[in-house]
Amino acid sequence: MASIIKADNIQKVSDGSNIIKKCGSTITVGSSGQTVALASGASQTGFGTPSSSVLWCTTAKTSPFTAADKVGYFVNTSGGAVTVTLPSSPTAGDTVAVTDYAGTSETNNIILARNGSKFEGSCTNGALNKKREAVTLVFVDSTQGWVAVSDNNEQKLDISYIAASGGTETTSGDFKIHTFTASSNFVVSSVGNAAGSNKVSYMVIAGGAGGGGDGGGGGGAGGFREGKVSGDPYTASPLVAPDGLPVSAQSYPVTVGAGGIGNNDTSWTNTPAAVFGSASNFSSIPSAGGGGTSRGPGQAGGSGGGNGRCNAGPAGGAGNTPPVSPPQGNAGGTAGPGGGAGGGGASGAVGVAGSGTTGGNGGAGTTTSINGTPTARAGGGGGAGTPASSTRGSGGAGGGGRGAGCSANGSQTAGTANTGSGGGGGPAAGAPFFGGAGGSGIVIIRYKFQN
Numbered sequence: 001m002a003s004i005i006k007a008d009n010i011q012k013v014s015d016g017s018n019i020i021k022k023c024g025s026t027i028t029v030g031s032s033g034q035t036v037a038l039a040s041g042a043s044q045t046g047f048g049t050p051s052s053s054v055l056w057c058t059t060a061k062t063s064p065f066t067a068a069d070k071v072g073y074f075v076n077t078s079g080g081a082v083t084v085t086l087p088s089s090p091t092a093g094d095t096v097a098v099t100d101y102a103g104t105s106e107t108n109n110i111i112l113a114r115n116g117s118k119f120e121g122s123c124t125n126g127a128l129n130k131k132r133e134a135v136t137l138v139f140v141d142s143t144q145g146w147v148a149v150s151d152n153n154e155q156k157l158d159i160s161y162i163a164a165s166g167g168t169e170t171t172s173g174d175f176k177i178h179t180f181t182a183s184s185n186f187v188v189s190s191v192g193n194a195a196g197s198n199k200v201s202y203m204v205i206a207g208g209a210g211g212g213g214d215g216g217g218g219g220g221a222g223g224f225r226e227g228k229v230s231g232d233p234y235t236a237s238p239l240v241a242p243d244g245l246p247v248s249a250q251s252y253p254v255t256v257g258a259g260g261i262g263n264n265d266t267s268w269t270n271t272p273a274a275v276f277g278s279a280s281n282f283s284s285i286p287s288a289g290g291g292g293t294s295r296g297p298g299q300a301g302g303s304g305g306g307n308g309r310c311n312a313g314p315a316g317g318a319g320n321t322p323p324v325s326p327p328q329g330n331a332g333g334t335a336g337p338g339g340g341a342g343g344g345g346a347s348g349a350v351g352v353a354g355s356g357t358t359g360g361n362g363g364a365g366t367t368t369s370i371n372g373t374p375t376a377r378a379g380g381g382g383g384a385g386t387p388a389s390s391t392r393g394s395g396g397a398g399g400g401g402r403g404a405g406c407s408a409n410g411s412q413t414a415g416t417a418n419t420g421s422g423g424g425g426g427p428a429a430g431a432p433f434f435g436g437a438g439g440s441g442i443v444i445i446r447y448k449f450q451n
Contacts, residue, residue: 118145211435218381219422223302365398415439
């Protein structure tokens with residue numbers, strides 16, 4: 001049987017001072033001038049700091065951190081938005097307080113990340129988005145989660161996101177994707193705040209050029225341009241710009257460039273304008289059409305066309321024309337000394353030079369997961385072989401067309417539609433001599449629309 005000690009008072013032997021004293025419904029631990037301490041490693045519940053109170057950390061936070069129960073924080077967002085992650089696996093009564101230290105939360109929000117629990121009954125994060133806002137949050141239960149029990153500014157605990165329409169709309173997690181395969185409009189009906197982001201990620205690819213005729217080089221790929229919003233989790237290409245584009249509530253024309261026609265020019269100096277790919281554009285981001293080609297020199301463009309069989313030696317058409325940073329494409333390949341045409345330049349690599357009578361491969365395209373799936377685009381067209389060789393250049397990865405071999409008319413192929421890839425070079429014998437058409441371009445816009 002367990003022992004039981006019953007007493008109203010417990011006193012110190014040396015001086016008779018109270019250690020524990022009961023008076024009515026009040027129990028006093030210790031007496032005046034004494035210190036009551038818990039042993040190292042021990043914990044307390046039910047006394048000390050009231051469940052609705054916090055102890056303030058007076059060193060302002062300037063970078064993301066995880067809050068602790070019963071602690072209040074001053075958060076300084078003068079250098080940018082700061083995320084406060086609420087405690088994980090909270091219990092009823094856990095309390096956190098947050099206040100805007102520098103009066104900058106209207107411009108740079110204080111984001112309240114729910115960390116797996118609900119926030120005021122919803123599976124969304126909160127934010128302090130007004131000047132000098134402050135809030136005390138108490139975890140209630142799994143149904144309501146963290147609930148604001150006080151504020152100082154009619155505070156709004158939400159994050160707003162971009163709402164828009166246009167193109168073919170799909171989603172990938174919390175992100176919406178608009179894919180344009182033809183010219184149209186991207187219409188923004190409302191913009192997000194800083195916490196939700198008012199920027200979009202983008203990919204803009206122009207139309208690829210047609211392949212050259214009569215032993216022609218491969219068509220150059222259309223310009224490839226990409227920008228990614230900080231925090232967007234998809235895997236971008238090596239050509240990505242450091243940030244996305246801010247948007248406002250308005251309509252943005254989207255231009256999707258057409259692919260160039262296959263060249264049937266039997267001269268070696270002329271490249272008809274129709275062979276070139278057409279430019280694509282979204283907002284302030286233009287991409288240049290692919291450089292055309294013939295049986296002669298390759299031409300400059302987003303990526304350059306490969307040289308045809310009558311232009312051995314000199315470099316193919318220049319890429320990244322006009323120049324942008326990061327570069328939108330690469331140069332085409334030169335023709336071999338035996339007349340093998342050069343491959344078209346691409347977003348990811350220079351077109352391969354012809355080797356003797358063998359056509360060069362088109363340059364490799366570039367892979368991005370902006371649409372939710374890793375996809376290569378903007379490959380260069382393969383160069384044609386000579387009349388003495390049936391060995392033709394392969395199209396570059398990402399949709400480049402294959403070059404023709406010898407007199408095998410019809411063996412050349414077009415660049416794949418909506419990849420901005422170049423067409424393959426046409427046959428050097430066995431008229432007609434048409435090269436393969438270039439692939440049309442594409443524009444993809446992506447942004448966060450929920451949490």
